[in-house]
Amino acid sequence: MNLPKLEEYFAAAERGEVSTSYSLDRKYVKFKYTAQTIYSSRWNHVTMHARGHVFEISSGKCVLRPWDKFFNYNELILPDDSFSPIYHVSSVEGMFFPHNDSSEKLKGDLGHFTATDKLDGSLCIAGLADNSPMITSSGAIHSEHSEWSQNWLESRNIPSKFKSGFTYLFETIADIFLHPIKYDYEGCTLLGIIDNTSGQEMSFSDVERTAKEWGIASPQRVDVTSLADAQKFVAGLPANKEGIVITFENGFKVKMKGEEFLKVHKIFHGLTPNYLMEHFDTEAMTFPDSILSIIPEEFTDLKNFATNFTRNYTDLLARTIGFAYLWHSIGLDQGTAYRKTRDAFPCYTKAVDASSKLFRILAKGTSLQSTDITTVKKLVYEAMVKHVAMEKKDKSTNK
Numbered sequence: 001m002n003l004p005k006l007e008e009y010f011a012a013a014e015r016g017e018v019s020t021s022y023s024l025d026r027k028y029v030k031f032k033y034t035a036q037t038i039y040s041s042r043w044n045h046v047t048m049h050a051r052g053h054v055f056e057i058s059s060g061k062c063v064l065r066p067w068d069k070f071f072n073y074n075e076l077i078l079p080d081d082s083f084s085p086i087y088h089v090s091s092v093e094g095m096f097f098p099h100n101d102s103s104e105k106l107k108g109d110l111g112h113f114t115a116t117d118k119l120d121g122s123l124c125i126a127g128l129a130d131n132s133p134m135i136t137s138s139g140a141i142h143s144e145h146s147e148w149s150q151n152w153l154e155s156r157n158i159p160s161k162f163k164s165g166f167t168y169l170f171e172t173i174a175d176i177f178l179h180p181i182k183y184d185y186e187g188c189t190l191l192g193i194i195d196n197t198s199g200q201e202m203s204f205s206d207v208e209r210t211a212k213e214w215g216i217a218s219p220q221r222v223d224v225t226s227l228a229d230a231q232k233f234v235a236g237l238p239a240n241k242e243g244i245v246i247t248f249e250n251g252f253k254v255k256m257k258g259e260e261f262l263k264v265h266k267i268f269h270g271l272t273p274n275y276l277m278e279h280f281d282t283e284a285m286t287f288p289d290s291i292l293s294i295i296p297e298e299f300t301d302l303k304n305f306a307t308n309f310t311r312n313y314t315d316l317l318a319r320t321i322g323f324a325y326l327w328h329s330i331g332l333d334q335g336t337a338y339r340k341t342r343d344a345f346p347c348y349t350k351a352v353d354a355s356s357k358l359f360r361i362l363a364k365g366t367s368l369q370s371t372d373i374t375t376v377k378k379l380v381y382e383a384m385v386k387h388v389a390m391e392k393k394d395k396s397t398n399k
Contacts, residue, residue: 035292
């Protein structure tokens with residue numbers, strides 16, 4: 001599959017689908033899909049190929065080509081065993097289960113695959129750019145993560161072994177970068193090697209051989225031979241094991257994560273609906289990327305909560321403002337306007353108050369100011385938070 005053109009990446013950046021990171025000399029640019037892309041499922045030809053890809057701006061040449069986006073098994077397969085919309089997007093981009101590029105459900109012989117231990121660290125993407133080593137993290141060309149990885153790799157003379165035209169992928173484990181799993185070692189583990197031109201990944205046997213020659217680690221193989229075996233294996237993993245990565249012979253990848261690890265991950269970050277709501281940005285009318293980015297894609301309950309809260313907030317805000325204008329335009333008195341809004345929002349007292357406030361301003365014949373809208377946004381937010389609390393209480397009562 002050919003990569004998108006550089007102008008397509010920049011257009012996606014304008015839409016907020018990918019972030020950009022530039023080298024200090026502005027010769028290179030890195031693209032990474034954003035948290036908003038994940039939570040709005042804006043997977044397309046660009047975002048699927050924006051996992052930290054680095055391009056030379058003058059030529060449009062890809063100089064670092066990591067894996068394309070790959071998903072968790074439960075994001076691809078629905079409860080009724082049919083494929084999800086995400087899987088169909090992946091399939092269009094040439095990434096699919098063997099012999100399942102156009103089917104509706106997973107079927108047939110998937111052939112041989114390699115399963116490896118999934119480490120809980122930070123992805124390091126490295127290679128040569130203009131014959132000089134470039135060592136980056138997935139989200140930035142220059143970062144604390146990339147600097148640590150570079151120092152570790154250089155201390156073992158690894159960059160001098162890089163071959164032109166290839167991208168080397170490592171998992172960086174370091175105590176200064178906090179993760180749910182605490183390992184008893186630090187370093188960079190070689191995960192994969194990719195041909196920059198074709199996107200072809202070298203076999204895992206080649207990765208193991210290269211890591212051994214370099215004197216560094218590669219992930220442990222996991223002895224499973226079917227997806228059912230893999231699911232059973234992952235279900236039995238302890239909390240200090242994240243999961244596994246499966247790679248099929250056609251290059252398609254899928255990951256599976258253990259339930260115990262996900263529980264620890266959620267506790268580690270304090271991830272709850274209340275935590276999310278505390279960080280909701282009423283001015284931007286969404287959750288900031290800094291919050292969304294720490295929610296693993298496996299947490300469908302929190303993903304759905306974030307999506308629904310944002311949608312419901314936007315809808316309630318629009319109706320709050322809209323009713324104020326509507327009642328004013330048809331000449332209702334303040335009391336009648338209040339009652340009609342209250343009937344429309346029986347469970348959102350703060351939103352009723354906000355609409356009434358706007359109605360009084362309009363009734364005076366004055367224009368709404370930005371500060372008025374800001375106040376309304378905050379009141380609507382308070383109404384949403386209270387409504388969520390009421391729903392939670394009702395569910396507990398009805399159990």
